Amino acid sequence: MNVTSVHQRMHNTKPTPPTPVGSGASGAASNGASPAPVASLATADAVLSRVRGVVLLAGTMRVSELGEAIQRSMLDLPIRAGQSMLAGWCEQVATLGALINVERCELRVRINEGVHRPTVPKKLNRVAVDVEVDTSAYRGSGGVLRDIAQDFDDDQYLLVANAAQVLLEPLADLVKALAEPQAAVSLVSHRDGTPSGVMLIRCDVLKRLPAVGFIDLKEQALPGIAREHDVRVLHRDRPTGLPVRTLANYITALQTLYRSAKNADEAASPFVEDWQSTFALIEPGAEVGDSARIHDSIVLDGGRVGDGAVLVRGVVGPGGVVAANRTMVDCVVQAKK
Structure with missing residues (x-):
């Protein structure tokens, strides 16, 4: 309740x-x-x-x-x-x-x-x-x-x-x-x-x-x-x-935070479009290929995103790898167990 x-x-x-x-x-x-x-x-x-x-x-x-x-x-x-x-x-x-x-x-x-x-x-x-x-x-x-x-x-x-x-x-x-x-x-x-x-x-x-x-x-x-x-x-x-408890929570919170810095009305609108990237956070120690596209996503220290890869609304954790030329959407990428 x-x-x-x-x-x-x-x-x-x-x-x-x-x-x-x-x-x-x-x-x-x-x-x-x-x-x-x-x-x-x-x-x-x-x-x-x-x-x-x-x-x-x-x-x-x-x-x-x-x-x-x-x-x-x-x-x-x-x-x-x-x-x-x-x-x-x-x-x-x-x-x-x-x-x-x-x-x-x-x-x-x-x-x-x-x-x-x-x-x-x-x-x-x-x-x-x-x-x-x-x-x-x-x-x-x-x-x-x-x-x-x-x-x-x-x-x-x-x-x-x-x-x-x-x-x-x-x-x-x-x-x-x-x-x-x-x-x-x-x-x-x-x-x-x-x-x-x-x-x-x-x-x-x-x-x-x-x-x-x-x-x-x-x-x-x-x-x-x-x-x-x-x-x-x-x-x-x-x-x-x-x-901020789940991936969806985290991405939504950051999208709203970054949009509110530009336009509060836009950030609060339920009709706002997300086809254009709002943010891309890449920590020191992460490896991201020059031609990779990071769209409303986060690559943490120890994470890797290859050349030509596309990451949309995702998080790459330590040891996680997005292979070259691969597209991944709405996902958490973690190290293989």
């Missing part, structure tokens, strides 16, 4: 954002303690002044074909020449740090045990990155956030986001909009049904989640929180970010 459906089940909605989700009686997600008093926030600036960091949830239940082929963290996938997904997040968080006037904004990346660790960029501006391994496979996203919240004061806020996405709207702008309602929780919802994964959460409501057991943030924690606290939904007609 996505965030929009949680919202619709909890409360009758109105088309104008931000929309309250609900409030009132004690919720199932509560641990039974009375809510701790939190100082009243008179302005959105007061909320922004209490934002203390960003949590990227990078865990996954299963590894996709794309994840297996690249032989590294999904956060190491390039989104621009020389910039990985994680580096893109660091750039966004640095801008947020300037907005909330902190010398170094904390970025905590939560990953599963046993998966590839993402590569932290060497040059960081206003960002302190901490990659944390979730040693408990049965805590769920809500439980993970509850545990992280113990490091912060009750009235401080965390910005929580799904790591496997490419933002199409500046993170600082999103945070300003999420702070506007001055709610305990504010989250983004996309009217077109595209999954959303950005929310601003006050730490006291996270601390009241159970200390043990599995707690899913959207399925279990948010409905209970909404029965006790002010939870607002910020609607967006266009996606603020696009997921």
Whole structure:
């Protein structure tokens, strides 16, 4: 169930954002303690002044074909020449740090045990990155956030986001909009049904989640929180970010990102043509023939594309080979096992 459906089940909605989700009686997600008093926030600036960091949830239940082929963290996938997904997040968080006037904004990346660790960029501006391994496979996203919240004061806020996405709207702008309602929780919802994964959460409501057991943030924690606290939904007609978990996700996100840099209306149009290449990303260490054509595709370090080959909407992983004069479309090319 996505965030929009949680919202619709909890409360009758109105088309104008931000929309309250609900409030009132004690919720199932509560641990039974009375809510701790939190100082009243008179302005959105007061909320922004209490934002203390960003949590990227990078865990996954299963590894996709794309994840297996690249032989590294999904956060190491390039989104621009020389910039990985994680580096893109660091750039966004640095801008947020300037907005909330902190010398170094904390970025905590939560990953599963046993998966590839993402590569932290060497040059960081206003960002302190901490990659944390979730040693408990049965805590769920809500439980993970509850545990992280113990490091912060009750009235401080965390910005929580799904790591496997490419933002199409500046993170600082999103945070300003999420702070506007001055709610305990504010989250983004996309009217077109595209999954959303950005929310601003006050730490006291996270601390009241159970200390043990599995707690899913959207399925279990948010409905209970909404029965006790002010939870607002910020609607967006266009996606603020696009997921990156499968090959199709990845290519669509990059196509939209590159088109939006040229023309936002064109990027959002469902009728946009893709016969003309939008991007071609070739990492250092990849081998691409002079006469090869790379159409909306990515060749990673260690991948090879021969002379005269054509690669359309594909990814070539380390050890993957597209033979000379061959055409491959909508595929992940990985090393032979």
